[in-house]
Each structure stands twice: as C-alpha cells, then as structure tokens.
Amino acid sequence: MHRLLRRQIAKAGFDKKDLEKFKSFFDTVGGTYESFDNDFKHIELILSESSAEYYKLNQTLKSQVDNVENEINTIVNTIEGVIFKTDMKGNFKYLNKAWEDLFDMPVEEAIHKNYNDLLFGINKKEQARINAFLKSKQTDYSTLFKYFKPSGQKIWVQLRLVLTYDKVGNATGTIGTMSDVTQLKETEIELNHANKTKDEFLSTMSHEIRTPLNAVIGMSDILLMEKFLPDQLENLQVLKYSSEHLLALINDLLDFNKYKSQEIRLTVDDFNISELAQNIQLHFRQIAASKGLEFNTIIDSGVPEILKGDSLKLSQVLKNLLSNAFKFTHSGSVTFKVELLEGHKNSSLIRFSVIDTGIGVSYNKQKDIFKSFVQATDNTSMLYGGSGLGLYISKELLKIQESYLKLDSKKGEGSTFWFDILFEHSDLKLLDTQSYISKTEHIDLKVLVAEDNSLNALLLKKLFKKWNIDYVIAKNGEELLEKFSEDDFNLILMDLQMPILDGYETTRCIRKLNDSGKSMIPIIALTAFSKSEVSDKIKRYKMNGYLSKPFKVNELHALLKFYSNKKQQVV
Template sequence: MKRQITKAGFEDADIEKYKDFFDSVNEAYKGYDEDVKDVEIILEESSKELFKSNQALKSEVVRAESEINIIVDTIEGVIFKTDLSGNFKYLNKACKDLLGISVEEALNKNYREFLVGINKDENLRLQNFFAEHHDDFVTLLKFFKPTGEKVWVQVRLVLTYDNDGIANGTIGTMTDVTQLKETEIELNLANKTKDEFLSTMSHEIRTPLNAVIGMSDILLMEKFLPEQLENLQVLKYSSEHLLALINDLLNLNKFKSNEVKLVEDDFNLSELIQNIQLHFKHTAINNNLSFETVLDSSIPSVLKGDSLKLSQVLKNLLSNAFKFTHKGGVTFEIELLSSTNDVTTIRFNVKDSGIGVSYDKQKDIFKSFVQASDNTSQLYGGSGLGLYISKELLNIQSTSLQLESTEGKGSKFWFDISLKNSDKIDAIKQNYISKTNPIDLKVLVAEDNQINALVLKKLFNKWKINYEIANNGQELLDLYNQKHFDLILMDLQMPILNGYDTTRYIRKMNDIRKSTIPIVALTAFSQSEVKEKTKRYKMNGYLSKPFNVNELHELLSFYSVRKQEVV
C-alpha cells in the first residue's frame, strides 16, 4: 500500500490527512488477499477431487469397455461396424471362428474383398443398400473360409446417424446358418427325389390303367348281352375312380399348397348316384349288409360341378361305412335343401350301424394318415387318407365334412354342397360311349407300350382312322419322312428318342408343311408336370392317359375339320 501511495505522488501531509482512508483500503487489500488464498485453497482441493473423480471415471470406462468386449467376444455371432462405403471399423473376435479371418485382417478393409466371385446378386443388393441408405437390410451370403470350408452367413445391417441426423455408417451382425441352410438344401433335394419318384410311379400306374379304362370303353362301344351291361359299368366306374384315387395319393402335397383346382362341368346326378350304388352293391351283398339309397326326386337331374371330386368324396365315405360295419347296414341319402334359378343346395348323408368313433378321436380322424385307433389299420386295412382327402376335396368346394358318432352304435357323415344349375335338359351318360362316327384323318402315333397301342388301334379302327404306330421317336421320324400325316400323337417317355426331342427335330424341318404339323402330347404324366414343357417344345396340346374316349374323339374330330378347312 505504501508503495502505491509513494508511486502516486502523495506528500506526507496528504498521507497523514487521509490516513484513516488509506488504512481502510489497506485492510481491504489484506482481506482480499486472504480471500484469494482461501479461493486458491478451495480450487486446489476441488482440482484434487476432480482429478480423483476423473481417474475413477476413466477406470470405470475401461472396466465397462473391458466387460463389454468380453461379452461381445463371447457372442457366437459376429458384431461389426462399417462406414458408408462398407469398410469395417469394428469387429468382435467371432469373425475369426465364423469367417476364418482375424479382426486385424478385416479392419479398414471393404466387405467386397471377402466376397470375390460369389454372391453376385446379393453383392448388388448390398451395394444398393450402401448407395441408397436404406434403413435396414437382411441377406444370406455364401462364404468360403481360407481353408476352403463353406459357410452360410445371415447378415443384418442398420444405418447409424450423427447428431445432425445424417447417416454415417452401419452396425450389423453375422450369424452362422450353415446347418439350417444345408438342411434346407437336403430337404429340397429330398422333395425333388420324392417328386421324381411320384412322377415315375404316376406314369407306371397310369399306363396299365389306361388299358383297363380303354378296354372297358371299347367293350361298351361293342355289342354286349343285356346282363353284361352292369358288369361293364362297374368295371369302367371302378377303374376311373381307382385312377382318381391314385391321382390324389400321388399329388397329396398339392392340397397343402392349394394347387388342386375344380373342374366344373355338366353331369347327371342320378346317373352318378346309380354308378356309386352299383359300385357298392356287391360289397353289401358279400358282407350280408343292407344298402339303401334315397335320392330326393325334386333335385334337378342335371347340375354343374366337379362330379369326379364329388364322387370320390362319396365313395370314400361309403367305403369307410362298409369297412367298419359288421351288421345292420348303410344308408345313403341325398336331400334337397334349397333351390334357386342359379344354384341348388344338396345335403349328402352316409349313415351306418358300425363300430362308431369315440368322441376324443373325432377330430383326429380328419388328419392325414390318422385312424381311430392304433390297431385300426391292422384290423380293417387302409392308409388313413380317405377322410383327410375327402375333407380337403370339400374345402376347395367351399363346404366341410360333418360327423356325428357314438362308439359302438354307428356314425353319420354329411356335408352340404351348392351346385350350379345347368341349362341342359340331360347330360351325356358316361357309361355309354356315344362317339362312334368315322373320322377322316391320317394320324401318326408314337407309343412304345404295346397295350396302349392296342387300345388306340381298336379305337382308330372303329372310327375308320388311317393311322401308323411307331415304337419310339426315331421310328416315328423314319415314317414321317416317307409319308404324309395330318396329326401326330406323341408319347413323351420313349426309348431311343423321347417325345420332346422328336418334336424338336420335326419343328426344325425345312419343309414348312411338315414342320408345322399339329403335335399333341399323349402321356401318363400329370398335366402339371408337362404342361409348360410341352408349350416350350411347341406342341399343340396335351391329352392325359388314361384318356377319356369322348375327349379323344373330339380332339381327332377337331383336327379332321381343321384339315378340311385348310384344304
């Protein structure tokens, strides 16, 4: 204070004069110095506390990071972070186990470096993800480790954002799904093998059925004794429904994928019921059971619907009724529920006095390969598919199968179905083959099965058709090069040269008249198996074996008329 007074130029008299003032200022300075010292002490103590807290926080962060890294590194899947270009900025140690690449090898490298030459489509999707900044992304990648081992990896990515909401990278996971993918591949291979087996079985079973159905058709076209008619009707009806059953068994998986479609056409209901009655007449007699059929006379005689599927349901229900009935009998009732100008609704009932179904089993018997008890198959036979197939056939016709049953007293199965009314007064009777008029046509047939060839020969002779039959595709080509024909019926599965290759040779012929001849596939394979392929090979149509004689006649008549128009 004295130094400041002297520096300011005060005289001694001034100092004495303002002594009290200078003393108070001096005291203020002393007090300020003490306050500064106190503040410095406080700041020093605070700094020490802050330093301790900071050290403790750093230690906690290190500990947390260590624990997180331990947790992350023990996770089986890969956790990673990339920038927006796909360069890895972080990976946990699981990448070594999953991909065979260490963290050091992968950091700051682009994901594309590890996917060279594979996953082209998925690489493109990944590039689009990084370029277009989608919010999230999931893909499946095939990856080869440096050892050559193949792994399937599911990758999930989500974008990360900075404080301004701008995308700045991604975080994601990689999961080993090799076992699941390999299982899927094995299942697909098994399904393919199963489909190939079913396809072959379908062909092999339909081939002899073609002869049975074809010969029954031919017998119905010929002269027969009146008492033989019923036997021929049963033969034809039974063989056709055996074919329908085989088709359903071979294509059982179609029910699960909704591939079974309705084929609606006009049919005579009383004729359908008569055929079913004839089919089970001998079963009832042989088992000493009564069989009563009651058809409501007020039901229109001709309706429109899928008569084959309807008939199979009824046949399955009646077959079960007779199978599980030892005394008494079976009643088959067809009742009119309602009728309008467009639709007729009918209830079909099948009642029996058989063993019945216990209440706790009534839901299960509608499942595939399930029967009422463990020994049902041993005692009564059957596969357990009848009711399941019936339920599914009715489901696609917008109705359901109902059951009332008491164990030991019998069962009643029924369903209500709405069928469209037909504008026809009567439908063609299916037991009689009406198509007997001649057809002016020269037909070349490729058919390696001698029984099928015999059926075709008999039909062609009845229709006065000029024909040649070849045993394989090569024989057909040799005949076709020598003679003129109006139509080719082409079996698809033949030795030496199959139907597809034979058709390809024909379509490439220089003679435009020969190369454009109508070619219709004639095969025992199902339509779904060959439809697209026959189109691809430029065939003009498809006729399934066993074929319907009327449909075959109409097909040949169509090309006969077309031939006349061309001429």
C-alpha cells in the same frame, strides 16, 4: 499496510501528514484488502479440493467405462456370429473377433474396407440389392450369400443389418450380424435333392401304374360301344366308373406330396348332381348287399340339377367317407344325404352328409383321425385294413374348395360326417347324363401312332376300327420316323417314353425335316405322365397338344374329330 494499499499510496503521492489525517480510512481499506485475500485463499482451497475430487471421480468413471467396455468386448467376442458396424458407404467401422474365425482374415485388414469388396466380389446383383437398401432407407435387410475362404473352403453366410440414425433422424450407417449357416444350407440342398429323387420315383411309378390301367378303362369303353344286353348296362357302368375311380385313387396316392405343397388345383366344370349320386349309389350297392346293410340316398328336391364345380374331387371325398362308413358298419344302415342349406340367385350352399350306424369314433380320437396315416385305434388297420390316408386326403380336397370336414360321433353309436360347399349355378339347363356311352361316329383321318405298350396299342386299334380311322402303329421313335418317311399322315399321336428313340427326340427330328408339309404335321403327346410334369418340354419341342393316359375315349374322339375337320377345311 497491505502491499496493494502501499503501492496505491505511493502512486498517489500521499505524505505522512496525509497518512495521519486519513489513517482511519486507510485502515479500513487495508482491512478490506486483507479480507479479500483471505476470501481468495479460501476459494482457492475449495477449488483445489473440488478439482482433486473431480479428478478422483473422473478416474473412477473412466475405470468403470473401461471395465464396461472390456466386459462388452468380452461378451461380443465370445459370440459365434459376426457383429459389425459400417458407415453409409458400407465401410466397416467395427468388427468383433468372430470375423476372423468366419472369414480367416484379421480384423485389422477388414476395418475401413468396404464389405462389397470383401464379401460379394463379382456378385453384382447382391451389390446392387444392398446399395438399393442403403438408398431406400428401409427398416432392415437380409440375404444369404456364398463365400470362398482364402483356403478355398466354401461357406454359406446369413447377413442381416439395420440402419442407424442420429438425433435428427439422418441415417449414419448400419449395424448387423453375419452367421455361418453352411450346415443348414447343405442340409436344405440335400433335402431338395431327396425330394427331386422322390418326385422322379413317383413320376416313374405313376407312369408304370397308369399304363395298364389305361387298358382297363379303355376296354370298358369299348364294351360300352359294342352290343350288350340291357341288364349288362349297369355292370358295365360300374366297371367303367370303378376303374376311373381307381385311377383317381392312384393319382391321389402318387401325388400325396402335392397336398403337402398345396399344388392341387380345382378343375371347375358343369356336372349333374343326380348323375353323381347315381354313380356313387351304383358303386356301393354291391358292398351294401354283401354286408346286409340298408343303403339310402336322399337328395333334397331344392338342389339344382346342374352345378359348376370339381365333380371328381367331390366324388373322391364322398367315396372316401362312404368307404369308411361301410367298412366300420356291421349292421343297420348307411345314408348318403344331399340337402340345400342356402339358395341364392347365382349359387347354392349344399351340405353333403354320410351317416352310419357303425362302431363310431371316441371323442379323444376324433381330431387324430384327420391326420395322415392315423386310424381310430391301434388295431384298426389289422381288423379293417386301409392306410389311414382317406380322411386326410378328404380334408385336403375340401380345404381347396373352401370347406371343412366335420364329425359327430360316439363310440358304439355310429358317425355322421358332413361338409358344406358353395357351388355356382350353371348356365346349362340340361347336361348329357349318358356320358358313360362312348361315341362311335366315324372319323376321316390318317393317324400315325407311337406306342410301345402292346395293351395300349391293342386298345387304340379297337377304337380306330370302331371309328373307321386309317392308322399305322410304330413301337418306337426310330420305327415311327421310318414309317413317316414312307407315307403321308394327318396327325401323329406320340408316346413320350419309348425305347431306342423317345417321343421328344423323335419330334425334334420331324420338326427339322426340309419338307415343310411333313415337318409341320400336328403332333399330340400321348403319355401317362401328368401335364404339369411334361408341359414345358412339350412346348420346347413344339408339340401341338397333350392327351393323358389313361385317356377318356370321348376326349380322344373329340381330338381326332377336331383334326379331321381341320383337314377338310384345308382340302
């Protein structure tokens, strides 16, 4: 019998008679026990085999995971940049081997330490930024910071990181990269230094060129103030207009970098479009006559007389286009056309066109000629001269006026350049068209001038004599302080760049005087530097205003008249 059946029979107290009587039953039960044992042994065998199979599979998977992990670590550790993982507090949980190369610190020393302590040190501003990022849960974060290695070497590091999340959307930490950008940063610093040097050079050149030009423009103004024959008026107008145009050209060339950095701004004012067209016609009349060309100016009668816009930049574009038209046209005509495209209640869309019968531009060169220092053909500069900046500058000037220069041309058949500008209407019904005549009204004022350039000093003397102004001219700041201590004045015109003592230091000395009447005298900066270059220092040294050289005579007259009126109000 089965051992379990014998145990149960013994426990129940069956005797031999009972065993004989129930033999068939006990045989059945015994067979069941045997069958159960066989099944159990079979299951044990199956489980044993399965366990062995699972163990083998597990070992295979573990080996594969180890291989993948080793491959990933190999890949990650061969990457030059640092790859890291942190918790939400910024403690490093993982770092690849690039960490040691970048920061000269073993990975084991950095793990579980906070990157604020390791990287940013006393840079509280950067710590605050990165902590704010962790709290705000933004998408990503990037920064550039300076780091000093234990050896003292300085490097620049670019850091980028993103937040990681669990399955339910809770932020769990960050993963990110750090890379050495020292070479790029140092190159950027060198370029910025080079740009600063270039700007200083341009600023100096601007001052040196504008100073003699101031005398040319000023003398043309004085000639217009004196008596002249009626047939000389047109010549004087051309002289004044051309010298002012030359100044605009010089400003554009010297400030060429401003077009690249988009620093040029519009100066919107009322202007008379008929006067603008007349000045342009006067400017090119002699050129047309010398080349035997017909020069036509056509203005649509529907164009409003007075508009609001930047007439100087508009004139600059038109003169660039007309200069090219006359340069490249040997026979036939040049036409300057102004027409109304759309008239609205408060604005008008005006089209300006320059049409010539010149050499034209081939199709494959039409896009290139709008680039800086590019001309239509390789021998254009040799045959016709020019720098190749005209069309580029024109395109940039139109861009800030929300307009575009367009071209229709065929080689040997002439060209048509045109552009459209939307101008606001002016509230004025009539604008003074005699603005080229300088004012001669006398002014009751005593002026002290600091001017070291003899030509500019001569120009101011002539103007002050015309306006009956009492004046004293000093050649430098030291001389000005001496003259200022000897007499009383109503206004000081202060040149900024002078020998011995410049305009800034001279102004500082005046503002420190104990005599409040003298220390508070109005001081106007009179300089060839652009306003953007000196505006901050003018405010810092407590000057009262700015007047550029070359100055417009009527602007100087208006400035002096303003302080003359203030003087009379005080009296």
